[in-house]
Amino acid sequence: MKHGQMQVGFNWIFILIAGAVILLFFAGIVIKQKDVSEKTLSIDVVTTLDSIFTAAQVSDKTTNIIPLGGLSKETLQFDCEDGVSEFSLLDQSFRETNSIDPLFAQAELQGNQLLLLSLPYNFPYKIQNFLMLSTPSVLHIIVGKTNQEFLEEFLNQTKGFNVKYLADGDLEQIDVGANNHVRIIDLDGGNIVSGTSTPQSLSSLSDHQVTAVSFSGKTVTHYNRKGNTWNNNGDTPLLSIPGTRDAAKYGAIFAGNSRVYWCNMEKTLTRINHLNLIYDSKVDQMISYYDQKGEFICKSIVEDVKSTMDQYNSYVSICKPGTCEGLTDRAEGIRELNTKLRTQSCSVQLY
Amino acid sequence: MKKAQIRMTETVAVIFIFLILVVIGIVFFSKYQEGATQEKVHEQFVKQAQEITTKLLYSPELTCTRGEAESESFCFDLMKVHAAQEAFKDDYYFDIFSFARVTVNQTYPEKKGWILYERKKPEYTKVTPTYFTLSLKDLGAGHKGEAAYRYGFVKVEVFG
Numbered sequence: 001m002k003h004g005q006m007q008v009g010f011n012w013i014f015i016l017i018a019g020a021v022i023l024l025f026f027a028g029i030v031i032k033q034k035d036v037s038e039k040t041l042s043i044d045v046v047t048t049l050d051s052i053f054t055a056a057q058v059s060d061k062t063t064n065i066i067p068l069g070g071l072s073k074e075t076l077q078f079d080c081e082d083g084v085s086e087f088s089l090l091d092q093s094f095r096e097t098n099s100i101d102p103l104f105a106q107a108e109l110q111g112n113q114l115l116l117l118s119l120p121y122n123f124p125y126k127i128q129n130f131l132m133l134s135t136p137s138v139l140h141i142i143v144g145k146t147n148q149e150f151l152e153e154f155l156n157q158t159k160g161f162n163v164k165y166l167a168d169g170d171l172e173q174i175d176v177g178a179n180n181h182v183r184i185i186d187l188d189g190g191n192i193v194s195g196t197s198t199p200q201s202l203s204s205l206s207d208h209q210v211t212a213v214s215f216s217g218k219t220v221t222h223y224n225r226k227g228n229t230w231n232n233n234g235d236t237p238l239l240s241i242p243g244t245r246d247a248a249k250y251g252a253i254f255a256g257n258s259r260v261y262w263c264n265m266e267k268t269l270t271r272i273n274h275l276n277l278i279y280d281s282k283v284d285q286m287i288s289y290y291d292q293k294g295e296f297i298c299k300s301i302v303e304d305v306k307s308t309m310d311q312y313n314s315y316v317s318i319c320k321p322g323t324c325e326g327l328t329d330r331a332e333g334i335r336e337l338n339t340k341l342r343t344q345s346c347s348v349q350l351y
Numbered sequence: 352m353k354k355a356q357i358r359m360t361e362t363v364a365v366i367f368i369f370l371i372l373v374v375i376g377i378v379f380f381s382k383y384q385e386g387a388t389q390e391k392v393h394e395q396f397v398k399q400a401q402e403i404t405t406k407l408l409y410s411p412e413l414t415c416t417r418g419e420a421e422s423e424s425f426c427f428d429l430m431k432v433h434a435a436q437e438a439f440k441d442d443y444y445f446d447i448f449s450f451a452r453v454t455v456n457q458t459y460p461e462k463k464g465w466i467l468y469e470r471k472k473p474e475y476t477k478v479t480p481t482y483f484t485l486s487l488k489d490l491g492a493g494h495k496g497e498a499a500y501r502y503g504f505v506k507v508e509v510f511g
Contacts (some may be wrong), residue, residue: 054402058409100446126411274443278412281434316490348490351416
């Protein structure tokens, strides 16, 4: 082989190796950047949604419809454990956590819109707002006739949500359509029974896409489908007092399961504990005020409020599923005494 | 110098210049990224300040109530304000207000002020104050069952 021929061969090998190294270098940068942009996008989406949730949560009794546009193909994941809720995009590591604000949603949500409903939770005074989340792809089916008042209020409050009322209660009539989740809401408490067959009309959906919630007295039961039968995944107490918009009931309807529901209610109980410190102090200020003014009837009512508040605080501290009996009565007691302060024309009321 | 040596020198020079261009590119890109990250951090900080102010204005610990009806907008109950000075010291409120200082100032009829919450960030570099005017309901100072209203503002300073 001549000297010139060898040099040409060397040049080509050199170009090939240098070219490959340069190509790998840029390919590496592109892959790294793709990964970084995906993570950044996930962080941007989750933090923006968190701001939307905060804004939606602070205003009472509002329904917000957020178009998801390009995010409609993404799945949002929600969970709550040990009093801390979190949400993220499916298969992305970044998640936003919150230990203060209750957020009730199915475990996974996907759709072209995000539907948000904010309701004040009064027990008996305002504790905080509950935020309910859904998408048009979650079909809510209501059955039951006994609680007509709540039914009408719920249908009115959830305009814009995917809600249908089955007047005859025949679950076989459900048309799943293009929905990716069906939640049955049993207002009577007798339509969904653990161990009984789930409707055939829902056979096109997989198990995690079929859930139910049932209300019986002051107990909420969440169900999921296991095979072809309803499986009870937990009973929780319904902490609400009659005569007010039942935000606790709305929360149960939109929560994915009993664990998530109770986890969010635990956040509320913690908030009650802290809020009560403020109201305890207000009660003391009211007693001094009525004492100075010589309004002894009002003072005596406030002293009753104080003793009921003490009992209320104790019940809040021990409240867990199965140990909350008595809490609702104390909340009602405070409400009655507050009404009494108003009817007695006492100038300062508790709330 | 031989012809082959000249070629080799040329090749080395080309690679050297190419590498310099790549290094310059990387430096420019990282500077741009650094700027974009700082802008993002600032954006997050401003957003956080707004969120803290919003949460405070609607906080049931402070807002004026009207029995079963909706709370009065942009109104703080002075009895609750007095109670909050002690209650907000609990760590629970750090999750709501983070590193911030919340001051309620009464400007009419007489000037008064209350620091409700204060948690400074160690070695903070910036403070963003937000002001919001509000009415202050003095339940104990009214006449014929009507509460007296004072006026003032709330100042929320977020430490970053």
